[in-house]
Amino acid sequence: MTTLDRRKFLKVAGAGGAATAVAACDQPTAPAVHEAMPNLSWRMTSSFPKSLDTIYGAAETFARVVREMTDGRFQIQVFAGGEIVGGLQAADAVTDGTVEMAHTASYYYWGK
Structure with a gap:
């Protein structure tokens, strides 16, 4: 894997991780879980x-x-x-x- 390929992979993986984090933030929290x-x-x-x-x-x-x-x-x-x-x-x-x-x-x- 060349340096360019690694950079491209890291950009795609980073964007996917950021999208997952944003989607997770939109989920409602469950206070009952926190209290338990x-x-x-x-x-x-x-x-x-x-x-x-x-x-x-x-x-x-x-x-x-x-x-x-x-x-x-x-x-x-x-x-x-x-x-x-x-x-x-x-x-x-x-x-x-x-x-x-x-x-x-x-x-x-x-x-x-």
Whole structure:
């Protein structure tokens, strides 16, 4: 696929995504669904230390946006690598049920 083909594909895909978003905004909201949503509190372990503020900060931003979008009903507490499990064990912690979410890179688990 050439660069021109990729650009054309991205334009079409972007236009389709925008149209879907606009169509979704026109749908009436269902307050009963919103009120029925339970309060959730999940823990997310990251593979990255807090000192990598750009990468680690993405997890904190994600948690903040989810909290705001759900009016505080879905809380995600982010833990840096090493606070709950080692950085290279983040996905394993989800598999084992230690935490509900992981913020990691898939290439850390290439051989699994």
